[in-house]
Amino acid sequence: MAQREEDLPLFPLGIVALPGEDVPLHLFEERYKELGARCIAEDREFGIVLLDEDGPRAIGCAMRVTEVLQRFEDGRLDVMTRGTRPFRVIEEHHRHAYASAEVEFLDDDAESPDHDAAAAVRQAYASLANQATEHEVSPGDLAAATSYDLAASVEFAAAAKQQLLEQRSENARLRQLLSLLRAALKRLEFADLARVRGASNGVVRFD
Structure with missing residues (x-):
């Protein structure tokens, strides 16, 4: 209960x-x-x-x-x-x-972990962190991080974070987070990286 x-x-x-x-x-x-x-x-x-x-x-x-x-x-x-x-x-x-x-x-549903989704999220997050902050995330830190941990260090829009919070499945959160990270990486292609890095303060920010 x-x-x-x-x-x-x-x-x-x-x-x-x-x-x-x-x-x-x-x-x-x-x-x-x-x-x-x-x-x-x-x-x-x-x-x-x-x-x-x-x-x-x-x-x-x-x-x-x-x-x-x-x-x-x-x-x-x-x-x-x-x-x-x-x-x-x-x-x-x-x-x-x-x-x-x-x-x-609220607890998450019991389910088997989706290792493919987790690996894809870690790869996308590491790429985003490196491009936006010039910070190399250690594999150990990534392996220990949950979807909440990773999403908390990226400044997504409130509506996107609310959707993550409302998910009762870690696998579903990972899939949603992967979509958000890939969209953020796409936006970086057209961004002024010097400005993004200067404003990051160690946090990946997207206005």
Whole structure:
């Protein structure tokens, strides 16, 4: 039976976070200062959900504060957070200044690994990282990386990352990621590589 949380704090944003992804946040609204302070004090997760023109999505990524970068006198917080696991909102409620919800944490389906898809993704990712950042990714790092790990280090559009987050199959995520990586490689053929590399800061970015 899937694990549930009765009162997961929610942070709707215009971004998508993935498990394993590091996301810096500046918490300045009163409700989110309260959310941040509670999560830090109780060492508890909160959830980022994509908020766009269609409203908040039902599937988001749970996050944990990994470092408090700065505390301001007025309660504002600069924090580093990391994605932990995907969840589905079952019922949203308003017990606090911020929204929270009963959620179900989502596991992947049991399946045999698609070694061909994984190998193709690693090859495409290594090529993209080398061209965009001039960084050689070690075979060991690639072999240990999941689809989430690789996707988190490339700045894909929010809609594409949301699709990856909603997949309950690692093999399906790999196939989707391969399509995204190949499209990104195609775009690099027409890009100013010097500008892309200068803006990368170690992360493959696509505007």
